[in-house]
Structures are given as C-alpha cells and as structure tokens.
Amino acid sequence: MSVPRTSTREHILKRATMLFQGRGYNGFSFKDISAPMGIRNAAIHYHFRTKSDLCSAVIARYRDLLKSETGDFMKHGGSAKSQLDAYLAFIRHEILDARCMCPLTNVAVALDTLPGEVRAQATMLSHDLLAYLTRVMELGREQGEFQFNCAAEQKALSVKATLQGAGQLARLMGPQVVDQVIDQIRCDLGL
Amino acid sequence: MSVPRTSTREHILKRATMLFQGRGYNGFSFKDISAPMGIRNAAIHYHFRTKSDLCSAVIARYRDLLKSETGDFMKHGGSAKSQLDAYLAFIRHEILDARCMCPLTNVAVALDTLPGEVRAQATMLSHDLLAYLTRVMELGREQGEFQFNCAAEQKALSVKATLQGAGQLARLMGPQVVDQVIDQIRCDLGL
DNA sequence: AAAGTTACTTACTTATAAGTAAGTTTGGCG
DNA sequence: CGCCAAACTTACTTATAAGTAAGTAACTTT
Known part of the structure; x- marks a missing residue:
C-alpha cells in the first residue's frame, strides 16, 4: 500500500525518540506515533513487541549516536576545548532546536514506573x-586548557548535571537560559 | 467512620506531593493515593476537583514552604554562605532522604502534556x-564570600541547573553524586 | 428534634492505554 | 504462475485512568 516499506521501522523510532525525549515514557502513547504516520498501533507492535522494547531501542540508538559522535570528536584529534564545544553544541541543539531532553532526564524522573x-x-x-566527559576533562587539564582542582570525574559529573538542569529550566524560563548556563560552564573551566 | 476527619485533605496532599515529586504528573494515579490511605478515589475528588487542581495545590504548597524557609534564612540574617548552605541542605534532603525531585523537574519534562x-x-x-538564589548570590559577592565574574542572575541560574541535574544523576548513578556536585558548586564559588 | 452541612462511599460512565489474534496485501523467488 | 514471507490492517480484549451522580453517616446549628 504505502511506498516506503523498509523505512517504517526507522520512522517509528524517530517519532518515538522525539516523544520519549520530549515528554517522557508516561507522556506519550502508541497513538501519538501511529496517527501522524497514518498507520495503526499494531504496526508498531509488529516492529517492537512492547513499549518497553521500543523505548529501550530509543535509548540504545541514542547511545550509538553518541558513540559515533564522540568517536568522531576524538578522531578529529582536536583539543579538549574543541571537543567540549562540540558536545555543548550537540546539547544546545537538542534543547533549542529539537526542544527535547537527554533521555537520562526522562528516565530518572519516572524511574520507579519504568x-x-x-x-x-x-x-x-x-x-x-x-566516561566520555571525564576523558575530555582529563585531557583538557593535561593540555592546560581547563582549570579545576578536583577529580576529573567530579568535574565531568558537575558539567553533565548542569546541562541536564539547563534543559529543564529553559522550558520553564525561556531559551536564553541555555546559553547563559553554557557560558557559565566554560567560565568555571577557565575558558 | 474513620476518626481523623479533618486531616484527610492534608494526607492526600502529602501523598500527592511524594508521588508528583517522585514520579511526575503522568507517573501516578488517584489509586496510588487512595489505596494506601484506605479511601476511595471519589474522596480525592471531593477535596480536589481534578488532578490538575490537586497538582497545582502541590506546587503552590511547595512555593509556600519555600517562601517560609527562605524567609527564615533571610531573617536569621546570616551570611550568604550560610543561606546557600541551608538551601543546599534542603535540596540534599529532598534527593537523598525523600528520594524525590524539585517539582520544576517533573513539570519541565512533561510540559506539553500538562x-x-x-x-x-x-x-x-x-x-x-x-529570585531568591539571585539575592543570595548578590549578597555573597557584596560580602566578599562568593567569587564569580558574571551577573548574579546567571550564577544563580547555573547553580539551580546544576542542582536539578544532580537529582537526576543521583537516581541513575548513586547517591554519592549529590555530595560531589554540591562540593563542586561551593568550589566554583570560591568556598 | 428537625434541618442542613461536611465528608465521605457506592456504583457508574467515558476515554484511552497496551497488547493480541487472525486475516489481507504486496513484492520476490523457484 | 503459484507460493511464501514480510509488512502490515481489522477487530478485538483487558486494564486502568479521570471524573460524576446519587446516596449515607455523623456532626452542627437552630
């Protein structure tokens, strides 16, 4: 019937990703995926046995994306600073353009129900x-680009936490929050 | 029938608060409140017309709590440092003991569905x-306790974002995250 | 003591969720 | 050409959600 047969699965994954990162596990239903695609809920079940399977695939996919992105960052062999900037740009795009959050946020919030x-x-x-951010922090300190006097792991944790929070506050208080917070992160690293 | 008549409303609010801050708006149902209390769903509707009313009341209550707490902090007239520490202790308790999040997190995540x-x-x-955190930051800089070279508003935003993120990461990676992040915030302020 | 009000319960409605079973169309292959 | 598997749809089940209407027990007021 419909033409692009092989891409249905990918289409479902894309929409599920948008919805999962945009509203959380309990904030969307199969209908939110199927209706705009012009398919039936059962078509989703054909490709993904359960909602759990679907959302697991969404996160696994995100991990793959991140793996290849960070792999590329590392390959480019650039400075830690340029690698941090690339990750910051990635997050910035996620929040401002895609208007969605890191999957960690959505999982953490409803952890008990998942x-x-x-x-x-x-x-x-x-x-x-x-692990990735810790390596970047270590590298940055070795190269003399970043300045901080605690464990690289702790600094990485703090940076990630701040970015997680930026996504939330941007939704409630406006998009300008993101650049202010990113600026502050760079500032606190001595950039 | 049941004895403590006048406290039912308060009881409902307390459980709703735990559930809302612990699982988000879409992560709990009236049954999660009524069943453990030994009452019926309709009893909740008697006190709160809709789920929206109930959750609005939860947040309003949180605002009141915060208002009185921060009012007290301010009254004690202590240094900005002691006020920041009081707020950090408040958040720390929320995450580690109550195992729940700031309502902002739960609202932001599912904003579109609320x-x-x-x-x-x-x-x-x-x-x-x-507004409160900004005042604390301003005060701290005036008093020479805190060190940062950006707008107090931006610093406050960054601190709040970091704490929001800490709540999430603690759920996924363990409770030690909270103290590491809090330590980092203090460190970045020159404490 | 009668009437009204508060704080519920019982019993229901309506909507929506995830998931399943069985049937149907389509393209590729022997 | 006919068969088969992939990729669906139709039609259903079961569970759970929020919300409502009507009734009732107990306290309160007149």
Whole structure:
C-alpha cells in the first residue's frame, strides 16, 4: 500500500525518540506515533513487541549516536576545548532546536514506573556519557586548557548535571537560559 | 467512620506531593493515593476537583514552604554562605532522604502534556527560586564570600541547573553524586 | 428534634492505554 | 504462475485512568 516499506521501522523510532525525549515514557502513547504516520498501533507492535522494547531501542540508538559522535570528536584529534564545544553544541541543539531532553532526564524522573530494560539502558548511557566527559576533562587539564582542582570525574559529573538542569529550566524560563548556563560552564573551566 | 476527619485533605496532599515529586504528573494515579490511605478515589475528588487542581495545590504548597524557609534564612540574617548552605541542605534532603525531585523537574519534562494551571504554578515557582538564589548570590559577592565574574542572575541560574541535574544523576548513578556536585558548586564559588 | 452541612462511599460512565489474534496485501523467488 | 514471507490492517480484549451522580453517616446549628 504505502511506498516506503523498509523505512517504517526507522520512522517509528524517530517519532518515538522525539516523544520519549520530549515528554517522557508516561507522556506519550502508541497513538501519538501511529496517527501522524497514518498507520495503526499494531504496526508498531509488529516492529517492537512492547513499549518497553521500543523505548529501550530509543535509548540504545541514542547511545550509538553518541558513540559515533564522540568517536568522531576524538578522531578529529582536536583539543579538549574543541571537543567540549562540540558536545555543548550537540546539547544546545537538542534543547533549542529539537526542544527535547537527554533521555537520562526522562528516565530518572519516572524511574520507579519504568521497565527494567529501559532503566538498564539508561544506566549504561549515563556511564558512557560520564566516561566520555571525564576523558575530555582529563585531557583538557593535561593540555592546560581547563582549570579545576578536583577529580576529573567530579568535574565531568558537575558539567553533565548542569546541562541536564539547563534543559529543564529553559522550558520553564525561556531559551536564553541555555546559553547563559553554557557560558557559565566554560567560565568555571577557565575558558 | 474513620476518626481523623479533618486531616484527610492534608494526607492526600502529602501523598500527592511524594508521588508528583517522585514520579511526575503522568507517573501516578488517584489509586496510588487512595489505596494506601484506605479511601476511595471519589474522596480525592471531593477535596480536589481534578488532578490538575490537586497538582497545582502541590506546587503552590511547595512555593509556600519555600517562601517560609527562605524567609527564615533571610531573617536569621546570616551570611550568604550560610543561606546557600541551608538551601543546599534542603535540596540534599529532598534527593537523598525523600528520594524525590524539585517539582520544576517533573513539570519541565512533561510540559506539553500538562494542564495550564500546573504549568503556571511551576513558572511562578521557577521565578521565586531564581529570585531568591539571585539575592543570595548578590549578597555573597557584596560580602566578599562568593567569587564569580558574571551577573548574579546567571550564577544563580547555573547553580539551580546544576542542582536539578544532580537529582537526576543521583537516581541513575548513586547517591554519592549529590555530595560531589554540591562540593563542586561551593568550589566554583570560591568556598 | 428537625434541618442542613461536611465528608465521605457506592456504583457508574467515558476515554484511552497496551497488547493480541487472525486475516489481507504486496513484492520476490523457484 | 503459484507460493511464501514480510509488512502490515481489522477487530478485538483487558486494564486502568479521570471524573460524576446519587446516596449515607455523623456532626452542627437552630
């Protein structure tokens, strides 16, 4: 019937990603995916057995995206500063253009109501993210670009926490919040 | 029938607060309130016409609590440092003991799915909070306790964002996150 | 003591959610 | 050409959600 057969699965994943990152697990239903696509709920179940499976796939996909992005950052061999800026730009785009949040936010908020699979994927994502940011912080300090006098791990944690919060406050208080917070992060690193 | 008649409304509000701050608007139902209390859903509707009314009341109550707490902080007339520490202790307790989040987090995440009343209350809370933290930052700089070279408003925003993020990351990565992040905030202020 | 008010309960409605089973269309292949 | 599997749809089930209307027990006021 419809022409682009093989891309339906990808289409579902894209919409699920937008909704999951935009509203959280409990904030959207299959209908929010199927109706705008002109398909039926059962079509989603054909590709993803359960909502848990679908959302796990969403986070796994995000992890892959991040892996390839950060891999690219690292390959470019640039300075820690340019790598941090790339990640900050990535987050900035997520908040301001896509108007959505890091999946960690959405999982953390409703943690008690979520299937174990989804929680597990989120935990892995949090470790991926922190490991990457920690490496960037270490590198930045070695290169003399960043200045901070605590463990690199702690600094990375603090930076990530601040960005998580920026996404929330931007929704409530306006988009200008994002650049102010990013500016402050750079400032606190001595940039 | 049941003895403590006048306190039912307060009981409902307390449980709704725990659930709202712990799981978000879409993460709990009336049953989660009524069942453990041994009452019926309709009893909740008697005290609060709709879920929107109930959750608006939860946030309004949180605003009152905060108003009196910050009022007390200010009255004690202590240094900005002691006021910041009091707020940090308040947040620390919320995350570690009550295992819940600032209502701003839960509203921001599912903003698109929420009734206007609830959004309005959250917006007011965000302004209350930022106004208070901004005053503390200004005071701290005047007193020579805090060091930062940007607008007090921006610093306050950044501190609040970081604390919002700490609540999330603590759920996914463990409670030690909270103290690390708080330590970093103090450190970045020159404490 | 009668009437009214408060604080509920019972019983219901309506809507929406996730999920399933069985049937249907379409394109590729022997 | 006919068969088969992939990719769906139709039609359904089951569960749960918010919300409502009508009734009732107990306290309060006149």
